[in-house]
Amino acid sequence: MKIFHFIIFIFTLVLPGIIHAQGKNVSTESWITSPGILGTIVLITIVLVVAIIIFLTHINSYLDAIKKRQEVKTRTAFDDELVALEESHIDTILEKRKAALHYKLKGNELSGDNEVFDKKGLIQKITNDPNNAYFDEKKKTSLSLETPEPLKKIVIYYIGAAICWLVLGTLIGQYLGMKFIWPEMDNQSWLSFGRLRPVHTNMVFWGWSSLAMIGLGYFVIARTSNTIIHSYKWAWRAWILINSSVILGSIFLMAGINNGSGEYREYIWPVMLLFAIALVITFFNFYKTVAHRKISEIYISNWFILASLVWTIVLAIIGYLPFYQNGLGETVIQGYYMHQGVGMWFMTFTLGLVYYYLPSALNKPIYSYSLGVLAFWTQMLFYTMIGTHHFVFSPLPWWLQTTAIVFSAGMFIPVVAGTTNFLMTMKGSWSHISKSYVLPFFLVGTLFYFVGSTQGSFQAFRFTNYVWHFTDFNVAHSHMTMYGIIAFFLWAAIYAILPKLTGKEPPQVLVGAHFWMAFIGLFAYMVSLMVGGTYKGLSWIEGNAFIESVILMKPYWVWRAIGGSLMFTSHLIFAYNFYYIVKNRKQVLVSEATKPVEEITV
Amino acid sequence: MLNFHKEHKNLVLAALIIFVALSILVAIVPAYQMQATVPIPSQEALTSQQEKGLRVYVSENCAACHTQQVRGIEMDNMWGDRPSLPSDYYYSKQRLDVWRQSPSVLGSERTGPDLTNIGARQPSDDWHLMHLYNPRSVVSESIMPSYSWLFKEVDSTAVTEEDVVLSIPKEFFNKPGKKIIASQEALDLVAYLKSLKQTELPDGSVPQFIPALKEIQTGNMGDGNTGTGPNGAKLYNATCVACHQANGKGVPGAFPPLAGSGFVNDENPEMLIKIILQGYDARSEFAVMPPFADQLSDAEVAAIATHERSSWGNDAPAVTEEDVKKIRDYINNELNQ
Numbered sequence: 001m002k003i004f005h006f007i008i009f010i011f012t013l014v015l016p017g018i019i020h021a022q023g024k025n026v027s028t029e030s031w032i033t034s035p036g037i038l039g040t041i042v043l044i045t046i047v048l049v050v051a052i053i054i055f056l057t058h059i060n061s062y063l064d065a066i067k068k069r070q071e072v073k074t075r076t077a078f079d080d081e082l083v084a085l086e087e088s089h090i091d092t093i094l095e096k097r098k099a100a101l102h103y104k105l106k107g108n109e110l111s112g113d114n115e116v117f118d119k120k121g122l123i124q125k126i127t128n129d130p131n132n133a134y135f136d137e138k139k140k141t142s143l144s145l146e147t148p149e150p151l152k153k154i155v156i157y158y159i160g161a162a163i164c165w166l167v168l169g170t171l172i173g174q175y176l177g178m179k180f181i182w183p184e185m186d187n188q189s190w191l192s193f194g195r196l197r198p199v200h201t202n203m204v205f206w207g208w209s210s211l212a213m214i215g216l217g218y219f220v221i222a223r224t225s226n227t228i229i230h231s232y233k234w235a236w237r238a239w240i241l242i243n244s245s246v247i248l249g250s251i252f253l254m255a256g257i258n259n260g261s262g263e264y265r266e267y268i269w270p271v272m273l274l275f276a277i278a279l280v281i282t283f284f285n286f287y288k289t290v291a292h293r294k295i296s297e298i299y300i301s302n303w304f305i306l307a308s309l310v311w312t313i314v315l316a317i318i319g320y321l322p323f324y325q326n327g328l329g330e331t332v333i334q335g336y337y338m339h340q341g342v343g344m345w346f347m348t349f350t351l352g353l354v355y356y357y358l359p360s361a362l363n364k365p366i367y368s369y370s371l372g373v374l375a376f377w378t379q380m381l382f383y384t385m386i387g388t389h390h391f392v393f394s395p396l397p398w399w400l401q402t403t404a405i406v407f408s409a410g411m412f413i414p415v416v417a418g419t420t421n422f423l424m425t426m427k428g429s430w431s432h433i434s435k436s437y438v439l440p441f442f443l444v445g446t447l448f449y450f451v452g453s454t455q456g457s458f459q460a461f462r463f464t465n466y467v468w469h470f471t472d473f474n475v476a477h478s479h480m481t482m483y484g485i486i487a488f489f490l491w492a493a494i495y496a497i498l499p500k501l502t503g504k505e506p507p508q509v510l511v512g513a514h515f516w517m518a519f520i521g522l523f524a525y526m527v528s529l530m531v532g533g534t535y536k537g538l539s540w541i542e543g544n545a546f547i548e549s550v551i552l553m554k555p556y557w558v559w560r561a562i563g564g565s566l567m568f569t570s571h572l573i574f575a576y577n578f579y580y581i582v583k584n585r586k587q588v589l590v591s592e593a594t595k596p597v598e599e600i601t602v
Numbered sequence: 603m604l605n606f607h608k609e610h611k612n613l614v615l616a617a618l619i620i621f622v623a624l625s626i627l628v629a630i631v632p633a634y635q636m637q638a639t640v641p642i643p644s645q646e647a648l649t650s651q652q653e654k655g656l657r658v659y660v661s662e663n664c665a666a667c668h669t670q671q672v673r674g675i676e677m678d679n680m681w682g683d684r685p686s687l688p689s690d691y692y693y694s695k696q697r698l699d700v701w702r703q704s705p706s707v708l709g710s711e712r713t714g715p716d717l718t719n720i721g722a723r724q725p726s727d728d729w730h731l732m733h734l735y736n737p738r739s740v741v742s743e744s745i746m747p748s749y750s751w752l753f754k755e756v757d758s759t760a761v762t763e764e765d766v767v768l769s770i771p772k773e774f775f776n777k778p779g780k781k782i783i784a785s786q787e788a789l790d791l792v793a794y795l796k797s798l799k800q801t802e803l804p805d806g807s808v809p810q811f812i813p814a815l816k817e818i819q820t821g822n823m824g825d826g827n828t829g830t831g832p833n834g835a836k837l838y839n840a841t842c843v844a845c846h847q848a849n850g851k852g853v854p855g856a857f858p859p860l861a862g863s864g865f866v867n868d869e870n871p872e873m874l875i876k877i878i879l880q881g882y883d884a885r886s887e888f889a890v891m892p893p894f895a896d897q898l899s900d901a902e903v904a905a906i907a908t909h910e911r912s913s914w915g916n917d918a919p920a921v922t923e924e925d926v927k928k929i930r931d932y933i934n935n936e937l938n939q
């Protein structure tokens with residue numbers, strides 16, 4: 001009930017904004033106080049504040065550790081002093097003490113050659129050689145899960161291929177970002193901005209995010225159905241198809257063969273067909289596995305994952321069928337396709353993953369199962385209707401635009417439901433933020449889920465669209481969602497599960513470096529383009545010459561490139577971490593297997 | 603009956619059916635409706651060369667940075683005289699071939715200018731070719747890539763009659779004995795770009811833009827050089843600056859300077875007005891100037907001429923709307939006879 005009150009409360013807060021946004025006369029005099037822009041600023045501040053809190057908690061626990069070490073040092077110094085005391089001096093002191101307490105210390109209780117016993121089993125790990133003197137050590141997770149070897153291999157190979165695409169795809173993205181500053185970097189047709197941009201977007205979409213999602217999905221499907229995957233062979237076939245589709249698609253795009261510039265469907269249909277077949281195979285495999293589950297209930301993750309596969313298959317078919325795509329028919333489908341590609345495929349699937357990996361990483365159940373079900377149905381209902389908000393004020397029918405704007409506001413329901421569910425699941429485990437390297441990823445993903453989606457809804461309002469549409473703000477928004485939400489959740493899930501599959505944990509300093517570089521990089525990227533995009537829109541509204549908006553963007557493009565470099569570097573670190581987790585995996589597994597069962601915690 | 607928690611078949615079927623139903627409602631039905639749009643009666647189909655140019659436009663993915671939609675809001679007025687209509691896309695948005703669908707020319711990013719009306723705004727072949735070869739040779743602050751692979755570098759001796767030779771300033775191309783000529787693809791692309799013009803509506807009606815910035819509409823009128831009427835500096839920046847540059851110095855070897863120009867500074871503005879209205883092609887060392895009579899009103903031509911005559915060290919008397927009107931009438935009479 002509480003949740004519903006909360007949702008209604010949010011709605012009443014936002015409603016005046018929606019009504020205002022529908023007005024036919026928009027004035028830019030007080031643009032800064034318009035609900036959409038104000039809302040966005042508030043949302044960004046939320047992320048910033050939470051990031052600062054995470055940072056402070058880390059600093060705090062680090063300071064605590066230093067303090068403790070200091071205390072230990074003083075104590076040791078005191079011990080040394082005691083040991084170094086001269087006999088006669090000791091005698092005098094002891095005499096004094098004896099006189100006072102009739103009690104005498106031997107002086108070697110805390111040192112000496114005596115063997116150490118931990119009678120109460122309090123000490124977990126003894127080391128004379130700490131990993132790193134400058135960082136707080138995170139708690140070790142219990143390693144090893146009982147998982148069939150073929151499944152482990154599938155998960156690792158899907159994620160491994162995904163990481164190759166992530167590194168290559170973001171390298172290309174970074175290169176594209178630098179072209180804004182140095183347009184003459186190269187003069188090769190196949191490296192030109194127009195051809196390379198879709199290579200970047202499609203590679204990180206279909207290569208990185210999709211492969212990582214499906215790989216992580218295989219584990220969830222098998223685990224929550226308490227059974228084995230229907231067919232490992234088909235999983236491998238889908239793996240080959242998806243990778244071939246990304247390879248071929250990228251080559252075609254660089255050769256100047258694209259499907260007509262429609263965003264995210266630049267791959268020509270024979271190439272996308274490979275991807276679609278892989279989706280059908282994956283769906284069939286997942287569906288059969290769920291059908292043979294050994295428990296009666298279908299866990300909520302599987303709702304999201306199965307549905308996202310079904311929806312995306314439908315989406316690919318509608319997006320590529322030719323019968324209604326001449327004239328602006330294509331534009332209607334484009335709005336529908338590009339938004340659903342993000343909403344029904346990446347968002348839905350990833351939410352399904354979070355519903356499993358978040359509670360399992362915290363070793364507790366999800367806060368509310370029903371809220372998950374509510375989020376599921378509303379996700380389908382609202383997300384499907386909002387594609388046309390990419391074409392506000394365009395020649396598309398006004399009713400279609402209005403529908404899109406109204407349902408964009410409706411997106412608050414699934415978003416608030418999801419965010420509440422994740423945050424309430426984390427509640428009570430906040431101490432994990434400083435103790436684990438998985439939870440910060442989940443927390444940032446959740447925050448961006450709320451902030452990015454809500455900001456997107458704000459952006460659909462007519463006024464904010466007026467200022468932001470066509471500017472670099474869109475690029476900031478798409479990175480906030482595809483990177484801030486999807487990539488962060490995927491990283492959280494990967495760091496949560498892979499060490500358990502291989503029995504090897506990555507160096508914690510490097511996971512921390514990955515987290516902070518990705519986060520700070522994204523923030524620099526996002527804020528610079530948001531601020532620059534806003535100024536650009538205002539410059540257009542004022543009727544200034546177009547080239548002025550190009551000139552004013554230059555410093556923001558530099559900051560974007562700096563943020564992008566940090567993001568790209570973090571991916572290199574991530575790739576190394578992955579390598580570290582999976583290398584020599586077989587040997588680790590053998591040594592784990594020889595351990596007695598009771599030592600393996602699941 | 604519909605226990606989604608336990609019946610996987612029902613769950614998946616329900617998700618599928620509802621999604622397909624919503625998709626039909628919100629995507630397929632409106633798409634069919636939009637596809638049924640007919641062209642405006644006076645709208646011209648693409649010629650086969652323009653059609654080829656459109657394919658180059660798609661191959662190079664120009665839509666990644668250039669939109670082709672004038673939205674129904676005041677700020678987009680600078681890109682066209684009226685908001686875009688579904689009919690405008692009738693000829694350009696047809697399926698390309700069996701492999702590729704109808705091109706998404708509307709775009710979603712305006713990293714570069716909107717191209718809906720580029721054919722009217724920038725009708726000069728030479729400008730387009732130079733701009734494609736190296737955008738910074740005509741727009742110094744541009745960040746657009748150079749499309750040098752659409753051009754060929756040949757020996758001066760090998761240049762034939764049919765070749766279109768570019769007059770690139772030395773700082774962008776300096777190889778003695780060599781010339782840059784446009785490939786067929788570049789010529790096709792320019793033909794396509796020049797075809798991008800808004801068709802006038804048959805009954806002369808102009809759909810209204812949603813007004814937004816009252817202060818601009820009323821407040822900014824006064825900054826023009828003439829005190830009233832259109833703002834000459836702004837019009838110059840929108841219409842002339844691409845070739846003659848913001849400093850009025852033009853591009854050596856391609857576009858003549860206006861600063862210190864005899865025509866511009868002539869006491870009698872007749873020749874200057876004639877050139878603006880009719881275009882100019884008397885000097886072989888410079889590119890052809892296209893006529894602007896159809897695009898600019900008398901008041902606008904006067905404002906531009908006055909701005910040119912009073913900027914960059916030029917000092918000649920202002921031009922009035924009446925001057926322009928007189929010359930326009932004279933030209934029209936001459937043509938009719």
